Amino acid sequence: MLFEYSYGFYLVAAIAVLITGISKSGFSGGIGALTVPMMALFVSPLKAAAIMLPILCFMDLLSILAYRKNWHGRNLVLLLSGALPGIVIGTLTFSYVDPDNVRLLLGVVTLVFGLSYFVTRQKVEAVATEPSTPLGLGCGLLSGFTSFVAHAGGPPVKYFLLRQRMDKTLFVGTNVVFFLVVNQVKIIPYAWIGQFSTENLLLSLVFAPLVPLGIWLGLKLHKVLSPELFYKISYLMMVVAGIKLIYDSFA
Structure with missing residues (x-):
């Protein structure tokens, strides 16, 4: 059954997995939002x-x-406190919610926030500010929901964390731990609604060897980038993700 897919699918999917690994370990995601749309071409x-x-x-x-x-720690507590109920809401409303409407709303918010950095030319500060409880819970809830229904939970988390201008490694690490928990939790409802067929799992296994390479490349890039360049790239990735989410909602 794995041989029924074209060479184009395997090539594009392999590139998508590498991009996601680089993005996740080096920049806390962003470009990773393009992965599912790339594979959805096939x-x-x-x-x-x-x-x-x-x-x-x-x-x-x-x-x-x-x-x-x-x-x-405090950021994680706030975000996860919102994300877990968001996943539950996503599970219960999965059959009724139009993912395209979710993508459109999320895409607009992501694009506006990403562009705001370049319009206002904000300077990067390496000191984290005190996180806002209502904003953290709200962004966590939105991230948990959109992560479940559209694999697009990154932008709300970035919106919350980038505003704090924390150290780049602390920023990526907080994202990594957050999505470690969220993605592991999502396995249960995904299995419950029948998303894990034998064929899908075999395809996941085919691309798994590319994961360590992508993660390694991302870590290398993270070490050599200055904080200012890191934040510019992170915001640029938000712009790209926002445009892609808006495009997907209409396509």
């Missing part, structure tokens, strides 16, 4: 999301080895 979006979830979980486990000591 298979259904639901199938692409099901194939990617085990791969994302593998990436999280490798990334946490590098960032296990670099994460912000």
